[in-house]
Amino acid sequence: MTILVTGATGQLGGLAVRHLLDRVPAADLAVSVRDASKAADLADQGVDVRQGDFSAPETLRFDGVDTLLLISTNGPDEIRLTEQNAAVDAAARAGVKRIVYTSVSDATTSPLGLAKVHAGTEARIKASGVAHTFLRNGMYHENYLVSLPHALETGTLITATGTGRVASASRDDLALAAAIVVSGEGHDGAVYELTGPRAWNFDELAAIASDVSGKPVTHLSVPGEDFQANLLAAGLPGFLAALFTDIQVNIGLGVLSEVTSELGTLIGREPKTIEEAVRDAH
Known part of the structure; x- marks a missing residue:
């Protein structure tokens, strides 16, 4: 069985490859990366490193692949959808037997803007006729840890979330789930909604950061347009x-x-909590 992972030098893809190497021989694993030099360590372990760029579908080499772990890409929505659809088409042409795709929570019904890209890619995979599994990942804990150093410095964690809660999960736990699915059987046709063990709000995150660091942090929620303006200014x-x-x-x-x-x-096992993630990052 050959498993190929796209985006294997990225954050989620890199973790998935690490977990796969704990489960399958390196000779059974291939990766598709834009810059093969960044995967030299994988090549040294016996992984088949293939150079491929989603923006140039003719470079994608999915021949001989039984299971493709298609890691969703980054970039503007219209570019992501075009590139991911091209990768799906390339996989179908190459005779890939199964596609496991990292999607987003409630992709086909969510009002999130990014859900449109994932719903479109899911639809393309379904239409391809290739057996598939959708891993609908929730938000990563790590998305919210990056703002904590500034919050600890200023004493204020600024968001546009109000009192809303998010059931985030650690990127590593989601990568482990992906490795388990692609290296196992019995997942064809499954749609997994993957979240952390509880939903938390940003008042709680500020309190957790205060507790772990010993520094006072409060949460301030601002209107969305102000939050976006701050990001652009940064x-x-x-x-x-x-x-x-x-x-x-x-x-x-x-x-x-x-x-x-x-x-x-x-x-x-129980997925990592937001409290554990903050402690580990401190």
Whole structure:
């Protein structure tokens, strides 16, 4: 069995490859990366490193692949959808037997802006006729840890979430779930809604950060347009500022608050909590 992971030098893909190497021989694993030099350590371990760029579909080499772990890409929505659809088409042409795709919570019904990309890619995979599994990942704990150093410095954690809750999970737990699914059987046709063990709000995150650091931190929620303006002023590209603001506003509306047990079931233990993630990052 050959498993190929796209985006294997990225954050989620890199973790998934690490977990796969604990489960399958390196000779059974391939990766598709834009810059093969960044995967030299994987090549040294016996992994088949293939150079491929989603923006140039003719470079994608999925021949001989039984299971493809398609890691969703980054970038403006219209570019992501075009590239991911091209990768799905390339996989179908190459005779890939199964596609496991990292999607987002409630992709086909969510009001999140980024859900449109994931819903479109899911539809393309279904239409391809290839057996598939959708891993609908919730938000990562790590998305919210990056703002804590500044919050600890200023004493204020600024969001646009109000009192809304988010059932986030650790990136590593989600990568482990992906590795388990792609290296196992019995997952064809499954749609897994993967969240952390509980939903928390940003007042709680500020309190956790205060407790762990010993420094006072309070949460301040601002209107979405102000939050987006702050991100743009900090130098974020427009599409990212809009994406992050949309997610935060939707958290405030309760969109990402649902908790499921599916991640824990897949990985065989309780997923890491936000408290553990803050402690580990401190």
